[in-house]
Amino acid sequence: MTNKRFYHIGFGQDDLGSSPPKIALLSGDPERSRLIAQTHLQDVRLLSENRGLNSYMGYLLNGRPILSATSGMGAPSLSIVVNELVQVGIQQIIRIGTCGSIQAYVPVGSIVISNAALCRQGAANDIAPVEYPAAADPFLTVALVQAARELQVEHYIGITASVDTFYEGQERTDSANPNLMRSLHGITEEYQRLNVLNYEMECGTLFKMAGVYQFAAAAVCGVVAQRSVAEEIMLSQKDIAIKNAIATAVHAAANFELS
Numbered sequence: 001m002t003n004k005r006f007y008h009i010g011f012g013q014d015d016l017g018s019s020p021p022k023i024a025l026l027s028g029d030p031e032r033s034r035l036i037a038q039t040h041l042q043d044v045r046l047l048s049e050n051r052g053l054n055s056y057m058g059y060l061l062n063g064r065p066i067l068s069a070t071s072g073m074g075a076p077s078l079s080i081v082v083n084e085l086v087q088v089g090i091q092q093i094i095r096i097g098t099c100g101s102i103q104a105y106v107p108v109g110s111i112v113i114s115n116a117a118l119c120r121q122g123a124a125n126d127i128a129p130v131e132y133p134a135a136a137d138p139f140l141t142v143a144l145v146q147a148a149r150e151l152q153v154e155h156y157i158g159i160t161a162s163v164d165t166f167y168e169g170q171e172r173t174d175s176a177n178p179n180l181m182r183s184l185h186g187i188t189e190e191y192q193r194l195n196v197l198n199y200e201m202e203c204g205t206l207f208k209m210a211g212v213y214q215f216a217a218a219a220v221c222g223v224v225a226q227r228s229v230a231e232e233i234m235l236s237q238k239d240i241a242i243k244n245a246i247a248t249a250v251h252a253a254a255n256f257e258l259s
């Protein structure tokens with residue numbers, strides 16, 4: 001054990017006690033990390049609030065120790081947090097995110113469980129070659145699917161497009177930049193035809209890191225936008241989408257057989 005406190009996440013192994021967690025729930029939004037800790041964990045302890053990367057330690061109902069941590073938005077921030085989480089002993093990471101559906105049959109409010117990612121992310125290229133697969137851990141992913149079934153949460157399993165920008169990279173034109181590069185015009189339709197389910201901004205890099213670092217990663221995202229209809233976030237259904245994603249991930253984390 002080392003008492004090193006990691007520069008970005010703001011805590012170290014010594015802060016995790018004698019039975020440290022091996023599994024982490026990782027949200028983009030610090031408010032989501034707090035919500036998870038407050039509503040789903042027992043004996044919660046705030047570990048750090050450094051740079052908005054809030055981290056909490058607590059216990060699931062079955063007594064399993066767990067972290068609720070924050071990646072921030074996008075792959076560069078996620079890559080720093082994940083690197084440091086692995087250094088404090090984390091071996092399984094479930095990303096709990098939000099996403100935009102690009103398939104008409106995947107509605108707002110439902111969840112997407114990613115079995116792999118189309119990784120169009122610069123940070124991932126510092127970790128592995130562009131051709132390196134961005135694949136979710138099959139066992140952790142099955143645990144998510146099982147959890148969604150048991151909780152009767154409407155869920156879809158498939159490929160997620162992970163990109164670096166919310167606006168240009170996801171072909172949004174109703175923004176400060178209406179001048180999309182030619183290469184991005186029609187990209188959403190192309191992905192639809194390739195059976196990609198959704199857009200978000202972290203899974204691809206997370207999955208590649210898992211392959212290289214040898215930890216298990218999976219992802220569940222609540223659908224908060226329906227891109228076949230509109231560019232906007234459907235705020236009226238954001239809370240239910242997130243609630244569904246959190247409940248599914250927490251259930252899976254409790255039932256997953258730890259190595």
Ligand SMILES: O=P(O)(O)O[C@H]1O[C@H](CO)[C@@H](O)[C@H]1O
Pocket residue numbers: 027028029072073074096097098099166200201202
């Ligand atoms: O809700 P989170 O987990 O942040 O995930 C999604 O939301 C952010 C964009 O709004 C990006 O980080 C994207 O991946």
Ligand SMILES: O=c1cc[nH]c(=O)[nH]1
Pocket residue numbers: 098099100101166170199200201224225
């Ligand atoms: O459309 C969306 C919604 C959430 N997160 C994204 O990256 N895109």
